[in-house]
Amino acid sequence: MILLAIDCAASLCAASVHDADAGRELGRSVRDLGKGHAEHLMAVVGEALAQAGVAYADLGRIAVSTGPGSFTGVRVAVSAARGFSLALKVPAVGVTTLEALAAETRALLGPTTVLAALDAGREEIHAAVYDEKGQVLRQPGVLSLAEAAAIAASGRMALAGTAARLVADAVAVDKAFAFGPRLATADIGTYARIAAGKEPGERPRPVYLRAPDAKPQAGFVLPREQK
Incomplete structure (x- = not known):
């Protein structure tokens, strides 16, 4: 099975093409953007597919980082993953950061x-x-x-x-800790490997742990017509 993984949960816009049967990555593209994931994601996916020598029709699964992370970035990635899943008729799997x-x-x-x-x-x-x-x-x-x-x-x-x-x-007590990556997101290959081992279930959903900062301005809300 060939899997496409995408991640926009932090500053990176990343895609990886992974051969789940062989357990190896075939191609990847990663851009450190900060913002503008929506404008770059399709190009990043295209670069990863081209490096892997794989077409969209060869994909058997989509993986996506579902957050928590950037509200906009997570929404972009999850929407794209669900779109790929629907268009290609393949399952999509979510993996949290x-x-x-x-x-x-x-x-x-x-x-x-x-x-x-x-x-x-x-x-x-x-x-x-x-x-x-x-x-x-x-x-x-x-x-x-x-x-x-x-x-x-x-x-x-x-x-x-x-x-x-x-x-x-x-931590109040004297205790030594071991540390893993102190980053906002994992390597894109990690998302691919986790998703390859998961059973597909419900469609991926963004993991929003708090409401978005942007809210509609009440002064511009039009009154509903009374019937």
Whole structure:
């Protein structure tokens, strides 16, 4: 099975073409954009397919990073993945940024429980906990720094994500932590490998742990016509 993975959850706009049967990457394209994922994603996908020597018709599955991360970037990637899935009549599989970071931590450190934590600003931490086999122990959610530190102090675990150092420094007891990647997202190949091992289920949905910052201005809302 040939799988296409895409990720726009952070500053990167990334695509990977992965041969699930051989367990190897065939091609990739990664651009560090910050913004503008919607304008670049199709070109990035095209570059990855061209490097792999693969056409859209050869794809058997789509994988996508579902967040948490950039509200706009996640929406762009998930919408594209669902569009590819519908057009190509192949399943789409979602992988969260937190489970991908936890998987990279286990690949680096060996089997271990991982607290994957992202600094979401506003004194919020977006976090989840995964066991040594990658099973979720605590679903992705919004925590205060104190709450995240309490979880980290409660047992033996490694830390990963942009808030990993913050959480470690906030732990009150003297405790040494092992660290995985302290990044906002994982390597695109990690998303592909995780998705290759998942059973397709419901269509991917963005993981939004808080409401978007942009809201409609009430002053411009037109009154409804009364009937």
